[in-house]
Amino acid sequence: MAGGKNWISRWPVFRQLMGENGRGEAARSARTDALRPRTEKADSVAKSICPYCAVGCGQLVYVKDGRVSQIEGDPDSPISRGRLCPKGSASKQLVTHPGRQTQVLYRRPHGTEWERLDLETAMDMIADRVVRTRRETWQQEEEGKVVRRTMGIAGLGGATLDNEENYLMKKLYTAMGAIQVENQARI
Incomplete structure (x- = not known):
């Protein structure tokens, strides 16, 4: 004993x-x-901003051998003071998760399999469809009033877009005549 x-x-x-x-x-x-900190062996650290919403929480991005090794809250940030929400805490997965898609995948109408496309082909397909949809659904007038709009195009922004990207998307949709523009970053 x-x-x-x-x-x-x-x-x-x-x-x-x-x-x-x-x-x-x-x-x-x-x-x-x-125990050792995950950041101890990093080659460098870069200050950044979390990409998930418009709050702008500060992040410290640790890099080892040219790859992101850890992302943590920046204690010097006047916005977040070193804290991150669950989405911000998991943002390392945006660039390091093995399941992350890095190629364009396309499934044809009524198709059952995904096929890989090169980026240029995919962008041309999208541009052709946007132009065609705008042309086919354009409304110059509605009930005698000039509206200059299309109801055939809508936009839904995501929480992984930053303020600048959302601003540019809104400008693009407005220039195309789309009036149905929303963002889900509030959740």
């Missing part, structure tokens, strides 16, 4: 309960001492 008492006295919880304040050496263990 002497070994049992020794084990209990080495247990961090026991030391915290019996110590004066439960912090410092009482809370330490060999495992605690072996």
Whole structure:
């Protein structure tokens, strides 16, 4: 039983309960001492802004061997003071997740399989469809009033777009005559 008492006295919880304040050496263990910050071996760190919404929380992006190794809140940010919401905390996955799509995938109408397209082909297909839809659904007048609009094109922005991207998208949709423009970043 002497070994049992020794084990209990080495247990961090026991030391915290019996110590004066439960912090410092009482809370330490060999495992605690072996832990290292994920940012410790980074080659560089860049200040950035979280891309998810219009709040603009500051982020520190840690880079190791030319790849993002960790993203954390920037304590110097007057907006977020080092804190990130769950979406911002998971933003590293935007560039590092193995399931992230890096090629254009297209499924033809009534198709059952995805096929890869080069970016230029996909962009041409989108442009052709936008021009055709605008031409086919353009309304110059409605009930005798000049409206100059299309109801065939709508836009839905996402929370991964920043303020500048959303601003440019709104300008583009407005220039095309679309009036149904919304954003889901409020959720």
